[in-house]
Amino acid sequence: MVQLASEAVTPTRAIKLIVLDRDGVINHDSERFIKSPDEWRPIPGSLEAIARLNHAGFRVVVATNQSGIGRGLFDMGTLNAIHDKMHRALALAGGRVDAVFYCPHTGDSQCECRKPKTGMLREIGVRYGVDMTGVPCVGDSLRDLMAAAAVAAQPMLVLTGKGEKTLR
Numbered sequence: 298m299v300q301l302a303s304e305a306v307t308p309t310r311a312i313k314l315i316v317l318d319r320d321g322v323i324n325h326d327s328e329r330f331i332k333s334p335d336e337w338r339p340i341p342g343s344l345e346a347i348a349r350l351n352h353a354g355f356r357v358v359v360a361t362n363q364s365g366i367g368r369g370l371f372d373m374g375t376l377n378a379i380h381d382k383m384h385r386a387l388a389l390a391g392g393r394v395d396a397v398f399y400c401p402h403t404g405d406s407q408c409e410c411r412k413p414k415t416g417m418l419r420e421i422g423v424r425y426g427v428d429m430t431g432v433p434c435v436g437d438s439l440r441d442l443m444a445a446a447a448v449a450a451q452p453m454l455v456l457t458g459k460g461e462k463t464l465r
Contacts, residue, residue, distance in 0.1 A: 317360070326458045344390035
């Protein structure tokens with residue numbers, strides 16, 4: 298699944314791309330899921346970091362597992378409202394996310410999009426017309442890093458969210 302925040306990219310144009318996980322990288326994570334816009338709170342400095350990436354010429358794309366949809370904890374309207382809050386907060390910080398790719402399935406599904414599987418990252422490559430080799434993919438969990446490595450992207454661990462636990 299994908300939510301586009303801007304126009305489609307022409308595949309023939311070389312672009313600088315970075316992929317970010319959402320929960321634990323951009324916003325505080327919760328063991329009970331982020332189920333409403335009120336629960337979405339940016340990690341201090343994350344929005345400004347995205348703005349700096351934008352100003353450096355990067356297209357910033359989010360790839361996020363959102364099994365709360367499959368579990369019935371929230372619906373698509375709520376996910377859209379959460380992402381709208383994120384987009385508005387980013388705009389106030391001078392940044393933007395160009396697209397949000399998400400997997401709505403639960404962990405026991407057999408889908409190809411749920412990280413650590415590679416479906417979302419492969420779709421990002423297709424949509425942006427880029428080979429994912431070497432593309433920085435920032436996450437806070439082992440499944441984020443595994444998905445990146447499986448498409449030859451550059452896995453990057455942050456120490457926010459589950460990052461410290463993942464490092465150990």
